[in-house]
Amino acid sequence: MSTIVSVPESLVLNNLSRRDDMYHIEGRGIDLFLLRDFLDLAECEALIELIEADNHPSRLMGAGEANFRTSHSCPLAHSRHPLVAEVDRRISELTGIPLNRQEGIEGQRYRVGQEFRPHFDAFVPGSEYFPAEMQVGGQRTWTVMLALNTPKCGGGTAFPNAGVRIRPKAGNLIAWDNLNGCGEINPSSLHCGEPVVAGDKYIATKWHRQRKFAPPRAHVFSSGTARAL
Numbered sequence: 001m002s003t004i005v006s007v008p009e010s011l012v013l014n015n016l017s018r019r020d021d022m023y024h025i026e027g028r029g030i031d032l033f034l035l036r037d038f039l040d041l042a043e044c045e046a047l048i049e050l051i052e053a054d055n056h057p058s059r060l061m062g063a064g065e066a067n068f069r070t071s072h073s074c075p076l077a078h079s080r081h082p083l084v085a086e087v088d089r090r091i092s093e094l095t096g097i098p099l100n101r102q103e104g105i106e107g108q109r110y111r112v113g114q115e116f117r118p119h120f121d122a123f124v125p126g127s128e129y130f131p132a133e134m135q136v137g138g139q140r141t142w143t144v145m146l147a148l149n150t151p152k153c154g155g156g157t158a159f160p161n162a163g164v165r166i167r168p169k170a171g172n173l174i175a176w177d178n179l180n181g182c183g184e185i186n187p188s189s190l191h192c193g194e195p196v197v198a199g200d201k202y203i204a205t206k207w208h209r210q211r212k213f214a215p216p217r218a219h220v221f222s223s224g225t226a227r228a229l
């Protein structure tokens with residue numbers, strides 16, 4: 001038996017790794033990519049303004065412990081701003097993953113002390129939300145995360161099982177696959193947004209699905225909860 005997905009994940013790996021401006025960050029058990037200056041500073045500022053204009057306390061899929069994710073989130077697609085569509089398009093061009101497998105990009109703002117504790121972006125099998133998510137696009141595959149500013153101190157994106165910490169810098173993009181070759185959650189994809197120590201932190205996160213993604217109207221975009229594998 002074989003699983004057929006519309007874009008083999010190895011193709012995404014090829015698309016990212018063949019660029020000479022792409023840094024391959026070596027982590028235990030995971031391929032992490034860093035591309036500098038994916039957005040220019042004016043674009044970062046414009047996205048930050050959209051996040052400031054419309055945000056709500058960040059949500060979790062399923063039950064999570066208190067203070068697990070203390071940031072605010074903004075469903076950037078709701079703004080209908082042309083820059084958001086342009087960023088979606090550029091991400092699709094970079095990864096080779098078609099637009100119809102993208103979730104709407106989510107802006108996030110962290111103030112001092114706010115964080116997102118270790119979690120998987122991929123949906124956790126056995127959770128109450130899992131069957132519904134499998135109906136609307138299947139598992140999450142690649143995460144692409146854009147740094148919209150450079151926090152003064154703290155706020156790194158850390159992968160504890162892979163032994164990697166990435167410091168956000170305005171305009172930079174990072175990307176990783178949350179699944180292994182069998183389509184199961186890769187334990188090394190566990191990651192967190194470390195507490196911000198000084199200044200604010202703004203990012204925008206793009207999650208991708210295994211199949212065409214057609215969310216019901218009330219669909220809430222958020223990350224998976226932490227769960228030991």
Ligand SMILES: O=C(O)CCC(=O)C(=O)O
Binds near residue numbers: 108116155
């Ligand atoms: O804030 C970060 O660095 C990580 C955010 C994150 O993990 C997510 O949006 O899924």
Ligand SMILES: [Fe+2]
Binds near residue numbers: 223
């Ligand atoms: Fe995440």
